[in-house]
Amino acid sequence: MTEPIQIDARWDDEAHVxxxxxxxxxxxxxxxxxxxxxxxxxxxxxxxxxxxxATGVREVSLTFKAETHLGLAAG
Incomplete structure (x- = not known):
């Protein structure tokens, strides 16, 4: 059985990673x-x-969710 795993990713603007x-x-x-x-x-x-x-999972399905925060000034 395939076990779903969600990966939460975010951009760190200060560290640039x-x-x-x-x-x-x-x-x-x-x-x-x-x-x-x-x-x-x-x-x-x-x-x-x-x-x-301890669950013994052998097969996984990865889902990557990305997050970034941007500032936007009115023109």
């Missing part, structure tokens, strides 16, 4: 300078985190 975390994968914290690098890092780290999970 994407930060990814997930309530579905406790312990997942990734920082990367690009969107693709962040996805690659999550895919590299997640299998090790899931091995520590």
């Amino acid at each position: 994407w930060i990814a975390t997930s309530d579905d994968a406790p312990g997942l914290v990734v920082e990367a300078a690009s969107w693709q690098s962040m996805i690659d890092e999550v895919r590299a780290i997640l299998p090790d985190l899931l091995e520590l999970d």
Whole structure:
């Protein structure tokens, strides 16, 4: 059975990195300078985190949700 995992990603404008975390994968914290690098890092780290999970999940489906905050001034 495939287990869905939602990855919450946000852009940190001060550090200039994407930060990814997930309530579905406790312990997942990734920082990367690009969107693709962040996805690659999550895919590299997640299998090790899931091995520590007592539920024995073997196959997952990842959904990435992005968040960024922008200021917009009236013209």
